[in-house]
Amino acid sequence: MTDDVNDLIRRFSQWESLRFDPSRCPIRSVLDRVGEKWAMLVLLALASHHRRFNELSRAIPDVSKRMLTQTLRGLERDGLVTRHVFPTKPPSVEYRLSSVGSSLLEPLAALVSWAERNQTSIERMRRGFDGIDVPPLLSSEKR
DSSP states (O other), X not given: OOHHHHHHHHHHHHHHHTTOOGGGOHHHHHHHHHTSTTHHHHHHHHHSSOEEHHHHHHHSTTSXXXXXXXXXXXXXXXXXXXXXXXXXXXXXXXXXXXHHHHHTHHHHHHXXXXXXXXXXXXXXXXXXXXXXXXXXXXXXXXX
C-alpha cells in the first residue's frame, strides 16, 4: 500500500477511537457534492473552457435543465464553479471552474482512470451478484 493509503487508514482508525460521528464528518459533505450524479460531468465539461448554460446542457444532453441548474448552484455554493453575468440584453451568464474546482481535476482524473480500468470487472461482478448469466472471461478482458 502507498503512504497515502496507509495514512488514510490510520486517520480513519483514529476517528473510530475518538468515537467520531460519521454523520457529522465535514469531509463527507464535500464528497457528497462531488459524488452527485451530475456534478462530475459538469466539472469535466468545464475543465477545458468556460461555458454558458446551454453549452453545458448540450455537452451533457441527458441532464434536465432543472437538475443542471441545481447542480451548478451547489457547485457554485461550494466554490468549485464561478458564475459570471455579462451586462448584455438579455444578460448572458457563463460558468467557469474556480481555482478550487480546477484543483479537483487531478484526483478526479485518477478516479475516472480507475473507473475505466475496473468497469468491466465491476459490471461482471454485479451481473454475478444479481444472478444473471456471466459468460467466461475473455483473455483480453482485464480482471
